[in-house]
Amino acid sequence: xxxxxxxxxxxxxxxxxxxxxxxxxxxxxxxxxxxxxxxxxxxxxxxxxxxxxxxxxxxxxxxxxxxxxxxxxxxxxxxxxxxxxxxxxxxxxxxxxxxxxxxxxxxxxxxxxxxxxxxxxxxxxxxxxxxxxxxxxxxxxxxxxxxxxxxxxxxxxxxxxxxxxxxxxxxxxxxxxxxxxxxxxxxxxxxxxxxxxxxxxxxxxxxxxxxxxxxxxxxxxxxxxxxxxxxxxxxxxxxxxxxxxxxxxxxxxxxxxxxxxxxxxxxxxxxxxxxxxxxxxxxxxxxxxxxxxxxxxxxxxxxxxxxxxxxxxxxxxxxxxxxxxxxxxxxxxxxxxxxxxxxxxxxxxxxxxxxxxxxxxxxxxxxx
Amino acid sequence: xxxxxxxxxxxxxxxxxxxxxxxxxxxxxxxxxxxxxxxxxxxxxxxxxxxxxxxxxxxxxxxxxxxxxxxxxxxxxxxxxxxxxxxxxxxxxxxxxxxxxxxxxxxxxxxxxxxxxxxxxxxxxxxxxxxxxxxxxxxxxxxxxxxxxxxxxxxxxxxxxxxxxxxxxxxxxxxxxxxxxxxxxxxxxxxxxxxxxxxxxxxxxxxxxxxxxxxxxxxxxxxxxxxxxxxxxxxxxxxxxxxxxxxxxxxxxxxxxxxxxxxxxxxxxxxxxxxxxxxxxxxxxxxxxxxxxxxxxxxxxxxxxxxxxxxxxxxxxxxxxxxxxxxxxxxxxxxxxxxxxxxxxx
Numbered sequence: 001x002x003x004x005x006x007x008x009x010x011x012x013x014x015x016x017x018x019x020x021x022x023x024x025x026x027x028x029x030x031x032x033x034x035x036x037x038x039x040x041x042x043x044x045x046x047x048x049x050x051x052x053x054x055x056x057x058x059x060x061x062x063x064x065x066x067x068x069x070x071x072x073x074x075x076x077x078x079x080x081x082x083x084x085x086x087x088x089x090x091x092x093x094x095x096x097x098x099x100x101x102x103x104x105x106x107x108x109x110x111x112x113x114x115x116x117x118x119x120x121x122x123x124x125x126x127x128x129x130x131x132x133x134x135x136x137x138x139x140x141x142x143x144x145x146x147x148x149x150x151x152x153x154x155x156x157x158x159x160x161x162x163x164x165x166x167x168x169x170x171x172x173x174x175x176x177x178x179x180x181x182x183x184x185x186x187x188x189x190x191x192x193x194x195x196x197x198x199x200x201x202x203x204x205x206x207x208x209x210x211x212x213x214x215x216x217x218x219x220x221x222x223x224x225x226x227x228x229x230x231x232x233x234x235x236x237x238x239x240x241x242x243x244x245x246x247x248x249x250x251x252x253x254x255x256x257x258x259x260x261x262x263x264x265x266x267x268x269x270x271x272x273x274x275x276x277x278x279x280x281x282x283x284x285x286x287x288x289x290x291x292x293x294x295x296x297x298x299x300x301x302x303x304x305x306x307x308x309x310x311x312x313x314x315x316x317x318x319x320x321x322x323x324x325x326x327x328x329x330x331x332x333x334x335x336x337x338x339x340x341x342x343x344x345x346x347x348x349x350x351x352x353x354x355x356x357x358x359x360x361x362x363x364x365x366x367x368x
Numbered sequence: 369x370x371x372x373x374x375x376x377x378x379x380x381x382x383x384x385x386x387x388x389x390x391x392x393x394x395x396x397x398x399x400x401x402x403x404x405x406x407x408x409x410x411x412x413x414x415x416x417x418x419x420x421x422x423x424x425x426x427x428x429x430x431x432x433x434x435x436x437x438x439x440x441x442x443x444x445x446x447x448x449x450x451x452x453x454x455x456x457x458x459x460x461x462x463x464x465x466x467x468x469x470x471x472x473x474x475x476x477x478x479x480x481x482x483x484x485x486x487x488x489x490x491x492x493x494x495x496x497x498x499x500x501x502x503x504x505x506x507x508x509x510x511x512x513x514x515x516x517x518x519x520x521x522x523x524x525x526x527x528x529x530x531x532x533x534x535x536x537x538x539x540x541x542x543x544x545x546x547x548x549x550x551x552x553x554x555x556x557x558x559x560x561x562x563x564x565x566x567x568x569x570x571x572x573x574x575x576x577x578x579x580x581x582x583x584x585x586x587x588x589x590x591x592x593x594x595x596x597x598x599x600x601x602x603x604x605x606x607x608x609x610x611x612x613x614x615x616x617x618x619x620x621x622x623x624x625x626x627x628x629x630x631x632x633x634x635x636x637x638x639x640x641x642x643x644x645x646x647x648x649x650x651x652x653x654x655x656x657x658x659x660x661x662x663x664x665x666x667x668x669x670x671x672x673x674x675x676x677x678x679x680x681x682x683x684x685x686x687x688x689x690x691x692x693x694x695x696x697x698x699x700x701x702x703x704x705x706x707x708x709x710x711x712x713x714x
Contacts, residue, residue, distance in 0.1 A: 006523060008523050008524075014609060015605055015606055015609060016606035016607065030527075030683060030684075117679065118606060119606050120606070120679035120680060121597050121598070121600065121604070121605070121606055121678075121679045121680030122597070122677075122678065122679040122680075123418075123422070123597075123676055124421055124422050124676050124677060126422075127422035127423055127424060128422070128423065131423055187677075191677070191678065191679065193598050193678050193679050193680075193681050194679050196681070196682070196685060197679055197680075197681075197682065348682060348683070348684065349527075349607055350604070350607050350680070350682045350683065351682065353606055353607050
């Protein structure tokens with residue numbers, strides 16, 4: 001008895017697979033009966049490479065994980081590496097990291113918001129989102145000279161101090177962005193076809209979400225109030241006021257709304273960060289450039305941070321050498337992706353694309 | 369006095385038979401050139417308009433304001449390596465783009481274009497049943513798309529073709545019914561109510577005012593026929609890569625691309641003719657053609673705006689829209705047209 005279903009191989013070269021996701025789908029007409037994600041097409045061995053580099057070198061591999069929101073990855077790695085090496089950053093550097101990480105979160109969510117429109121066949125919002133993201137990337141360029149793979153933070157602080165121009169640019173951005181954000185938001189939610197594609201599609205229940213280890217905006221859209229920034233505050237997230245947006249619907253639209261609300265909350269955090277930014281050194285003198293490759297650490301440490309995709313964990317084991325013994329990364333998108341076959345059972349092909357878009361896949365991070 | 373007679377007047381020294389034969393050939397060439405130039409202009413307009421909508425600049429490198437960009441693109445597509453899929457069904461695969469393109473040009477031959485100063489009436493072919501003919505040709509074009517999907521021997525292409533069939537079948541009927549309502553209303557005033565020319569020339573008010581429901585149904589059906597967002601089922605670029613045209617390269621791909629814009633232009637001209645008075649307007653005995661093109665281009669811009677602001681609707685909802693909403697509405701519209709014509713004598 002042969003298989004009555006059509007086998008369709010979606011990806012790795014496919015316009016809506018966000019990089020190199022490959023899906024082995026079995027279709028009954030337009031309805032998906034089985035779905036198996038295949039990953040590994042962007043594997044770069046980053047974890048193993050970390051064992052061969054000095055602590056200060058390894059930061060570049062983390063930039064290239066979640067490349068749309070690279071600053072959050074740097075924060076994640078440094079949280080662990082600085083504990084191992086015992087070089088905590090000074091206050092000013094911590095605040096700078098908070099501001100930059102939240103800008104990076106907005107940049108990452110903007111990429112998602114634009115690409116989600118493309119997944120649904122909507123061309124225009126993509127350019128609106130990227131026009132705004134461009135302003136953030138300009139701020140990054142001013143801070144460290146590079147746009148995407150920034151390599152801005154360094155062990156014990158940041159690579160360069162904030163100058164007046166950056167602060168001015170961030171203030172400009174804070175002034176103009178809320179209006180633009182509402183404009184982008186309205187492009188989506190005032191469109192009935194968009195609502196028909198997202199409302200009630202891909203409903204993820206609280207229990208399933210928790211049992212699959214889903215984190216980040218996906219989990220919060222299913223009604224779980226869990227955000228590492230609140231649950232286990234790192235940097236200075238306990239000193240700023242912000243709310244965790246949650247929704248109980250768990251569908252594509254809920255994930256969309258949660259991410260947009262997160263951007264608004266990030267703006268609040270940036271504003272408070274600018275107010276509280278103290279004067280002082282921006283790096284720990286113990287982590288001078290000449291000291292960088294001689295720093296040794298011992299022990300093991302697991303740091304978790306909230307990246308734009310979810311809980312980003314970095315586990316470092318050190319044996320007293322100048323290089324880490326083992327580095328392991330808990331990638332939020334990898335766990336979030338595991339929910340796709342569950343949500344895509346018996347839905348139409350077009351809905352599967354809408355669901356996979358709502359997960360916010362970034363392959364640099366899944367394959368590492 | 370039509371453009372055919374005008375050309376014949378120039379060529380009359382060759383005698384009746386040869387003169388008319390040559391005049392027909394020249395007229396056909398003029399038509400093909402007109403269609404091509406309009407389509408090139410439309411694609412340029414689309415790219416510029418899309419750029420404005422999306423806060424970009426659009427093509428501006430080749431020629432003044434990027435005006436030669438389309439010619440550069442065409443040259444590039446001609447120079448591309450043509451890749452044939454190994455397991456293709458040869459004849460359908462190769463013939464399909466030409467069916468789409470020739471169907472399109474043929475449909476333009478039966479449109480009434482109105483007058484343009486000294487050239488007289490620009491209509492290429494007169495027919496008493498031009499409405500039937502135009503919509504028959506419009507029904508041929510999807511066959512090319514389906515053949516492309518089947519001939520490519522590719523699952524994406526096949527699914528794109530199946531979606532095209534589902535879309536076209538569910539919107540063909542409402543489209544024809546709303547046109548039929550106009551034929552019914554025109555029959556009170558002209559014996560040749562199946563001729564698009566006499567429908568437009570004998571109208572008192574534009575039919576869009578008398579039949580707003582018909583206009584709505586026809587417009588939606590034309591969006592579906594031309595296959596752009598929210599009804600771009602044939603391509604579905606985020607789901608099916610590129611739908612039925614996935615396996616096409618070079619000029620054959622360009623023919624599908626032109627077919628898409630050509631259908632938008634044809635649909636806009638049809639809406640302009642049927643519902644908003646076509647070549648009628650002030651001084652229409654002199655510049656009716658200009659009126660028609662202006663109305664058509666405004667409708668084209670409306671179509672582009674819809675295209676650029678809408679996500680793709682799901683295929684099952686699309687079929688539902690066709691059968692559950694548009695079909696009953698167009699039936700009601702047809703009955704209303706009958707009542708207005710027979711009962712009230714409008």
